[in-house]
Amino acid sequence: MQILTYNLNGIRAALRNGLIEWLSTKPVDLLCFQEVKATPDVVDLSGFQALGYELIGWHAAEKKGYSGVAMFSKIKPDLVSIGCSIQTYDTEGRILRADFGDLTVLNCYFPSGTSGEIRQGVKMTFLADFYEWVNELRKERPNLIICGDYNIAHTEIDIHDPVRNKKTSGFLPEERDWMTKWFGSGYTDAFRFKNPDLREYSWWTYRAGARGNNKGWRIDYISVADTIKDRIVSSRQYNDAVHSDHCPVFLDIENE
Numbered sequence: 001m002q003i004l005t006y007n008l009n010g011i012r013a014a015l016r017n018g019l020i021e022w023l024s025t026k027p028v029d030l031l032c033f034q035e036v037k038a039t040p041d042v043v044d045l046s047g048f049q050a051l052g053y054e055l056i057g058w059h060a061a062e063k064k065g066y067s068g069v070a071m072f073s074k075i076k077p078d079l080v081s082i083g084c085s086i087q088t089y090d091t092e093g094r095i096l097r098a099d100f101g102d103l104t105v106l107n108c109y110f111p112s113g114t115s116g117e118i119r120q121g122v123k124m125t126f127l128a129d130f131y132e133w134v135n136e137l138r139k140e141r142p143n144l145i146i147c148g149d150y151n152i153a154h155t156e157i158d159i160h161d162p163v164r165n166k167k168t169s170g171f172l173p174e175e176r177d178w179m180t181k182w183f184g185s186g187y188t189d190a191f192r193f194k195n196p197d198l199r200e201y202s203w204w205t206y207r208a209g210a211r212g213n214n215k216g217w218r219i220d221y222i223s224v225a226d227t228i229k230d231r232i233v234s235s236r237q238y239n240d241a242v243h244s245d246h247c248p249v250f251l252d253i254e255n256e
Contacts, residue, residue: 063092124175131178186225
């Protein structure tokens with residue numbers, strides 16, 4: 001099973017920037033999009049359908065033009081579930097779940113804390129609540145794959161300037177500690193598992209030519225439950241994709 005996770009920073013903008021044409025050269029089974037910033041009724045989905053994808057889930061935020069996640073699949077899911085039953089997060093359109101056989105895929109858009117202390121507080125509360133929610137789900141569905149924009153660079157290799165960003169949201173000690181706790185509690189960072197020393201990023205600010213100078217952050221991840229990490233075939237990032245300020249992350253995993 002091949003999975004692509006991608007923060008689009010607006011699905012309509014990404015489509016205008018050639019997303020469908022690019023996807024036609026990178027066939028995968030499941031697309032997990034974050035920050036779609038729209039509802040499906042205002043988006044032309046015909047390009048996805050032409051590539052063989054069906055829309056299996058869309059969780060829009062109540063606030064128009066904000067957040068939202070969507071999933072398109074070539075494989076029929078056994079179950080699709082929207083949200084995590086925590087109203088604060090569900091109104092912001094942050095989580096979709098799809099089950100395929102023994103695998104459960106979560107498509108997640110973690111909050112950002114860059115706008116100030118209030119949202120940083122929301123982000124830290126989300127991290128605590130999400131940790132508990134996922135570990136409850138794991139009792140029922142142990143073979144989890146958690147895709148998405150985590151809005152955290154975990155280690156110094158995951159950010160272009162760790163020294164000057166040590167007090168910046170997304171690289172704060174408490175955020176990085178949460179990632180260490182997360183990956184120490186039964187989940188594997190698929191990209192880092194397969195590429196232990198590769199210095200690549202998945203997000204670049206639009207300011208000061210950051211992408212052209214590769215001054216980026218790796219904040220988009222695919223976490224794989226340790227129960228199935230031996231089934232990981234490959235994982236990589238497509239830095240050539242320029243439909244957003246992020247790039248996609250890819251996972252190929254054996255699906256029993």
